[in-house]
Amino acid sequence: MDKRKQSDYDNGKSKPIGGGSRTTTATTKATYIKIIIRNLFIGILLMLVLNTIRFTSKQPKVETLSPDHIDSFTTLSDIELAHRLAKATTFKTISFGESEEFDQYEPEFLKFHQFLRVTFPKAHQYLKLNIIANYSLVYHWKGLDESLNPILLAGHIDVVPTLFLDKWTHPPFSGKVDDTYIWGRGTMDDKGSVMAILESVEDLLSQGFKPQRSIYLAFGHDEELGGHNGAFNINKYFQANKIGPFEFILDEGLPILLPPVFPGLSKPIASVGITEKGAIDIRLSVTIVGGHSSMPRRESAIGVLAQAVSKLENNPPSPRLRETRLLFDFVGRECSLPYRFVFSNLWLFEPIISRVLSSKPTLDALQRTTTALTIFNAGNKANVIPMEANATINFRVVPGDSTNDIIEHVNRVINDDRVKISKISNVIEPAPVSSTTSKAFNLLQSTILQEFPDVVVAPTIMIANTDTRHYWNLTENIFRFCPMVLENNDLQRLHGIDERLTIKNYKQLVDFYYHLIKNGERFL
Helix, strand or coil: CCHHHHHHHHCCCCCCHHHHHHHHHHHHHHHHHHHHHHHHHHHHHHHHHHHHHCCCCCCCCCCCCCCCCCCCCCCCCHHHHHHHHHHHHCCCCECCCCCHHHHHHHHHHHHHHHHHHHHCHHHHHHCEEEEECCCEEEEEECCCCCCCCCEEEEEECCECCCCCHHHCCCCCCCCCECCCEEECCCCCCCHHHHHHHHHHHHHHHHCCCCCCCCEEEEEECCHHHCCCCCHHHHHHHHHHCCCCCCCEEEEEEEEEECCCCCCCCCCCEEEEEEEECEEEEEEEEEECCCEECCCCCCCCHHHHHHHHHHHHHHCCCCCCCHHHHHHHHHHHCCCCHHHHHHHCCHHHHHHHHHHHHHCCHHHHCCCCCEEEEEEEEECCCCCEECCEEEEEEEEEECECECHHHHHHHHHHHHCCCCEEEEEEEEEECCCCCCCCCCHHHHHHHHHHHHHCCCCEEEEEEECCCCHHHHCHHHCCCEEEEEEEEECHHHHHHCCCCCCEEEHHHHHHHHHHHHHHHHHHHHHC
């Protein structure tokens, strides 16, 4: 071989054909990967857009009522209705039996019974009344077709005590009505709905209306204490008399909230509770040798228990978004485009949404079991180290968790043998979840939209407890809703100061129950 050519070959100026082939192959593979990634990105984007396009409204089309419709209230004006509710609030039907402090109010319940008899003569003439456990009321409006499942409209006549009387605009039991509001304890929780139901029945009776299916009205007297005497015995009455199953039960519950409520939504939301949280109170105890404060040990009962409680507060149970997804599904469809894009693609954005919910206590309560330290007891003298410390924690248990899950969670998170669970009380499992595809839910949703055409009706979790905890065996369809129209700052009036309801809104409550009963004839 020529020496120059040999040198060129040795210096790499001439390379074997195979080396170029490997370079070409690597370049081709990189190109293919880029194409795959690009096509995958385009495919995902198209799927996201398609999901958004298909994410259309779940609000049914109904024949709405004109603001001045006249098909009910044949005898009473708005102001007359208002004064009747106001009179109902003058009876101090404060829950009694839990504390001797309030037992003095027991006779008020009997006075309230008499008030109802005088105020609603037709209801007491044509409906059969049964008094349960001395103070709870069950009315039976017999239907024309006894083969049809009856319906149950529920509420409660007891109210919570009133505190800070000097801060009320008007005394809580004065029955004050001004140009705009009905003031008083019980207007919102829950005499407003009780009176509205009876007003609608009284008016329908005046018109000669006869329902096809039987209608029951059940008003407990101790809902604020858990319903263990009222609603519990109402259920026993239904079972003993073979009444049920019910087509549906509607009890007090969530209101209509004015915006801003939900991101990207400018409409009010009518939230219907299709389930409600459970609850459990867990008391933790620590016992460690105490002594004089001048010779403290490295650890104390208070310090150990404080660390345990801090662990629980900083490590809440994991989110359970199954029922909250239904809320997103109904409300998200009515949002502006960017939010509709997000809520139509929860498979991608749900972790981000969950993180956002976690930043606000009112929203976080919808997705997880909440942890609330409510009682902490230890020590009684400044210079004595106590040997025992106790703390009570209230958990509100989201559907998807059980109370046993929460007990296991407490032991796992604390992981300290010195901290003992000394008492478990007030155990309530999360309620069964009612279907949103049933005829009963469609009836409720349609009636709400008929009276309030500008709202969005959406299912959600009731984070408090109602008398329905005692009615689970009576039907698969239990809903918790009352069409009070409230702003966010009105929520503090429930069980708080200056409870009130607008005169206009109370008329809407009566109208809602009136049309719910009538619509039941054609929607069920």
